[in-house]
Amino acid sequence: MISGSRLLNFSKRFQGRLARLLTAGLLVCACGASSLAAPLSAEALDVTTVTAKPNEDGGTGVLSNTPTRVTMESTVGDGEDLASMAVSFPSGTDLSATEVKATVLEGLNRIEANETVQVKPDSEEVDVSFATPLTSGTLIRLEFYSTSLPAGTVSLTGSYTTSAGTVAVIPATGAIEVTATGMVEQINHWLDGQAWVQAWNSNTFLHLFLSPQLIVTSVPSLFWGWLQALALVAIGFPLAIPLGLLLSFMRMSKIKVVRGLASFYVNIVRGTPLFLQMYIAFFGLPLLGIVMGNYILGVLVLAFNSGAYLCEIFRAGIQSIQKGQMEAARSLGMNRAQAMVYVIIPQAVRRVIPTMTSEFILLYKDTSLLAAVGVMETMMFAKTLTASTGNVTPYIVAAGFYLIVTLPLTKLAHNYERKLAIAEGQGGDTSKKRKHNKKNGPMISDSNVAGVELTAEAHESM
Numbered sequence: 109m110i111s112g113s114r115l116l117n118f119s120k121r122f123q124g125r126l127a128r129l130l131t132a133g134l135l136v137c138a139c140g141a142s143s144l145a146a147p148l149s150a151e152a153l154d155v156t157t158v159t160a161k162p163n164e165d166g167g168t169g170v171l172s173n174t175p176t177r178v179t180m181e182s183t184v185g186d187g188e189d190l191a192s193m194a195v196s197f198p199s200g201t202d203l204s205a206t207e208v209k210a211t212v213l214e215g216l217n218r219i220e221a222n223e224t225v226q227v228k229p230d231s232e233e234v235d236v237s238f239a240t241p242l243t244s245g246t247l248i249r250l251e252f253y254s255t256s257l258p259a260g261t262v263s264l265t266g267s268y269t270t271s272a273g274t275v276a277v278i279p280a281t282g283a284i285e286v287t288a289t290g291m292v293e294q295i296n297h298w299l300d301g302q303a304w305v306q307a308w309n310s311n312t313f314l315h316l317f318l319s320p321q322l323i324v325t326s327v328p329s330l331f332w333g334w335l336q337a338l339a340l341v342a343i344g345f346p347l348a349i350p351l352g353l354l355l356s357f358m359r360m361s362k363i364k365v366v367r368g369l370a371s372f373y374v375n376i377v378r379g380t381p382l383f384l385q386m387y388i389a390f391f392g393l394p395l396l397g398i399v400m401g402n403y404i405l406g407v408l409v410l411a412f413n414s415g416a417y418l419c420e421i422f423r424a425g426i427q428s429i430q431k432g433q434m435e436a437a438r439s440l441g442m443n444r445a446q447a448m449v450y451v452i453i454p455q456a457v458r459r460v461i462p463t464m465t466s467e468f469i470l471l472y473k474d475t476s477l478l479a480a481v482g483v484m485e486t487m488m489f490a491k492t493l494t495a496s497t498g499n500v501t502p503y504i505v506a507a508g509f510y511l512i513v514t515l516p517l518t519k520l521a522h523n524y525e526r527k528l529a530i531a532e533g534q535g536g537d538t539s540k541k542r543k544h545n546k547k548n549g550p551m552i553s554d555s556n557v558a559g560v561e562l563t564a565e566a567h568e569s570m
Contacts, residue, residue: 200258344410352418425456
């Protein structure tokens with residue numbers, strides 16, 4: 109049996125626990141009632157995106173001190189409304205020419221908010237007030253046109269005000285990477301403000317083909333492609349010279365099979381477009397498992413193509429040397445190979461230098477075809493810039509880079525050819541020749557003199 113005193117103690121402990129439970133329940137209910145009676149706490153304005161439109165000519169970067177468009181999208185938080193916004197830009201922002209466009213959406217529907225915009229360039233701030241407060245969930249898109257940002261990582265801050273007059277802070281949002289303006293951009297910025305440039309660009313033809321700003325932008329961009337084009341031909345052409353010389357000897361060989369192989373190669377290469385040969389090399393060789401870099405493959409294609417043309421140039425030069433030169437060399441005890449190396453080839457090379465220069469110019473211009481197979485050279489850079497700007501000016505600048513090489517070389521080749529013709533008695537001042545003939549007798553052809561001298565030097569070196 110349970111004693112009365114023990115039963116009494118159990119009853120007291122039970123009552124105490126029950127009282128504590130009831131007290132806790134009452135406190136929870138009181139807190140819940142107070143929370144229901146109190147208004148909802150305001151949540152911060154939700155800024156979703158802050159972006160800037162690229163303003164780099166021919167690129168995708170955002171440049172400092174250059175007008176661009178900054179876009180800020182935000183959503184009114186739950187349980188709050190919005191009467192006005194004050195957007196603050198970082199120090200160094202130029203808002204003197206800024207224009208603001210506000211777009212307000214409720215769901216998918218655009219509404220008229222009758223906003224009032226005030227741009228404050230001195231304080232680097234833009235205030236936007238709405239005639240009717242915007243309710244929760246409303247999307248606000250602010251577009252700041254012709255805004256020049258400072259270099260670095262740019263974020264937007266500010267504050268907003270509710271219809272009740274409560275002011276809350278907009279946290280720093282966005283991370284726009286702005287690149288410092290280089291010399292090219294500074295020159296373009298100066299050109300933008302020149303009256304004569306504006307008048308020049310007002311003409312459609314001049315703007316599309318000779319835009320001053322795009323000329324300044326294209327020159328440094330195309331310069332690297334120009335150097336790569338020069339490197340391609342500077343490596344490919346020397347490789348083509350021994351190939352062409354070997355093929356020329358094969359074409360003049362008395363062995364029918366050797367002569368046939370050389371003729372087959374030369375006729376195939378010269379009879380098909382270089383563009384087609386590039387496509388076969390760049391897209392056909394990988395199918396055979398032969399994979400190499402674009403620049404290496406480009407050099408090889410140029411070399412093998414030019415070798416076929418140099419073959420005919422060398423063959424014509426060698427066959428233009430008088431047979432007496434070979435006979436004179438053989439009479440001095442040289443064999444055929446020695447006579448060819450020491451007597452015939454030096455004279456032939458001298459005669460074919462103008463033609464070789466023309467072939468070099470043609471090969472240099474043909475590097476532009478490599479743009480079709482993805483090799484980054486002058487034309488590829490120009491094509492990229494033209495596609496991004498919708499302007500033909502980069503192609504005109506590319507033409508200038510080609511002319512930098514072709515015009516001087518053409519002039520040099522012409523002068524050398526003229527001097528060579530004079531030296532061989534095929535040009536020059538004939539009146540002086542006639543006077544010389546009367547006084548001193550007939551002039552000896554310089555070509556014969558050169559042949560005799562070369563033969564003598566070859567004989568002494570043996």
